[in-house]
Amino acid sequence: MLKLNTKALVVAAAFLVGGGSSVFAQDNLVNSLQNNRSDSSKFGFKFTEIINLQNTSVKNQGSSGTCWSYSGNSFLESEMIRNGRETVEISQLFTARNVYVEKGKNYVRLHGGLSLGEGGQLHDVINMYQKYGAMPREAYTGLNYGTEGNKLAEMSAITDAILAAVVKNPNGKLTPNWLNAYTGAIDTYLGKVPETFSYKGKNYTPQSFAKEVVGLNADDYVEISSFKDHPYYSKFTLLIPDNWSFDQVYNVAMTDITDIIDHALKNGYTVGWATDVSEKGFSWKNGVAYVPEKPFERMSEVEKGNMFNGPKQEMTITEDLRQQAFDDYGTTDDHGMHIVGLAKDQNDKEYYIVKNSWGASNDYEGYLYVTKAFVQFKTTAFMLHKGGIPKEIKRKLGI
Template structure:
C-alpha cells in the first residue's frame, strides 16, 4: 500500500492506550502472536488521505494522544497548512495534571493511568495550547521510546497518599510535588520555545501555527441504554473528564466515517482490539460469523484459517453491539486514526487505519478494518463537524 506522506523530521517512537501499562504490554504480546505466513487478503486503495508518518508510543498508554494529535495534523493538511508533528507527550502531561485534580476531588474513586479519550486532546488543546514535538518529546537521558510504568507508579502512590489526607486537610503543595515528578520523568515544560526561528508559547503556537478551532469537533458513542440522538456520558474507565457525547445507532457510525472520508476528513477512532479477529501483525480486523467459536487465543491452525482470506460477516445489530458492551467483550482498549478506504479482492470495503505501534506489521503501521468491526467494536469517534452527514446533523444540535 502506497501512503501519501508529508515528509518531515522523524517522529519520536511510542505505543497503546488503556488505563494500565502492564495490561497494554500483555495485550500487545498477545496480538503480536496472531500472525500467519500470508494473510490471504489483497487490498486496493479507494480513498487514501494525506497523513503524517506513523509513530510508536512505546510502553505508554498514550494511544489517545498519538491518534488524536495525528488526526489534528491531518486537519492541518485538510485546511491547507503544512502539518507540524505535535508534541503528544505535552498533551498527555497536561491531561495527567487535570486528571490528578479530579482524582483527588473524587477521593481516589477514579481510574488512574495513562489512558484517555479523543476528546482529551481537543480539551487540552483548547485549554493549554499545543507544542511542536521537537520542543517537548518527554524523553530524557538518551531514551528513544516512552516507558511510563515507573512514573505512573509513583504518581499513583502520591495521589493515594494525598487522598488519605493524614493531616486532616489537603495541602495545595501536592500539586507542586506532582508537577515535580512529571518534570523528573518527562522534563519541564518550557514556557517559551523556538519554532522556525520564532518564539512561541503553547497558546500562541496553537493559534498562529496550528490554527485549529477546538469548537469545530464533535464526538459520538453508540449504546441502547440511553436514547439515540441525545447526549449521554461515555461509560468508559478512561473518561476521567466525564464527557457527554451524542449517542447514535451503530449504522450511523459508519455513515459518519464514510461521509468524512469522501469529503477529505479523517476520523479519530476509539475501539476494542482484544479480540483474536483483530490482527495487528496481519494488519486486518473483521468479525467472523461465529466469533465466540475462536475463544480468546488462537491456535496456529485457527490463525491460518481465520486469516486465510476474506470471510462473511454477521449483521451488526444494536442489540449485538450492546451485548458486547455489557458483558465486557467490548472494552475501551485503544485509539487509532481512520485515514482512508480500501477494497479487498472481492470488492468489500475496509477502513484504512493508522496505528501508533510503529511500522512492524504487514502494512507498515496500518490496518484494514471492516465496517462490521467498526460498528461492533467502536467505543467512540471524533470528527470535524463539517464531516457529519446532513442526515445525522439534522437530528442533533452541533
C-alpha cells in the first residue's frame, strides 16, 4: 500500500469533496494537519467498540482529489457485504473518469460557469454507477502514466486548459471534436475504458458487472443534509462548489443527522459521509475528531498541546451555530469518508468509527473516532440506503 507523506496529503486534501479550487480551504487543511500536537491519542483514549460493520481494506487515494470516489465505492463494497455478495474492490478511478467527462460537459454548457478540479460528491458515485456501471480495480486501475499511485495534478491542469479553450469558442461555433479532445486527454492519463473485460474467468461489460457482480439498485440510495435556511423534510439543491450536477438532497433537522446514522448502524447499514476536515479539532495523525469547548485561538499553548491526549468537553452545537458556520465559510466541504461503526471512550461517550482513504498511516491504521457533536456541526451531506432511515423520519421525507 502506497503511503502518503505530509506533502502528498496536503495536495490530496486540497482537492477533496468540496473546496477543490479554494486556496483558503487548502490553508485550513495545512494548519489542521500540522496542528496534531499529541504524540499519540492512543495513550489518552480507551475506545471500546459497540458496532463495527464489515468493510473492505483501507485504501490510499494518493495525490488526487478522489476521496469522494474512494469513500463512495467503499460504501458500495460494504453494501455488497450486507447483501451477502462476494466483495470486490470497485475501481475508484473508473468512477472518477466518468465524473470528469460529465463535469466537463456541464462546464461547457454553462460557458465555464462551474467549479472544476478533482472534487466530487458522494451522489456522483451512485449516479455514475447507474449510468456507466462499475469495474473491478484490477481491470481499470487508472494508472496509465508511470506511477504506483494516483497523481492527477498534471492531468487536471491539461484538461482544465482544454475546457478553458473550448469555452472561449475561437471558431465562433463549437464543434463536436472538443469532447473527443477532452476525453482523449483523460484517457491518456487514466487509460481508455475497455468495452469488455475478464473477471474470474468471465467476460463483462461495466454495465453487466454492475448488475451481476455488484448487484445494487441505485434507486435505493439517498443523500441527506441539514440546513435551516430550507424547509425541513423537503429536498433542496446543496449549493457547494463540487455539486457540479446540481443534485438535490433531503433536508432534516440537525439532531436527525445522528439519529439516522445511529439507526442505520444498529440495523447493519454503513454511511457515506462528507464533511469539513479543516477544523483544529480534526486530527488525522491521532485519529480523533471533536469540537473543542474553547475556540482554538483562545487556548493556551498548553491546552493546544493537550488537545488529543484524552477525552475533552465539547462545545454545545445548535442549528444556528451549524448554519452560521456554513454561511460564513467556517464549514468547508473538504472530504468524504465512510462511517462503519460506533464506539465509546472510557467515559462512555460515543464516537463514530470512520474509515478514511489516506492509507493506514495514522494511530488507528486508517480509521478515526469522531464525536457526534462534530458530525452534527460539520457534516455537509451523508448517503445511505433508505432502509437505514428510521420509519418516522422516512415518513416525513415521503420516502
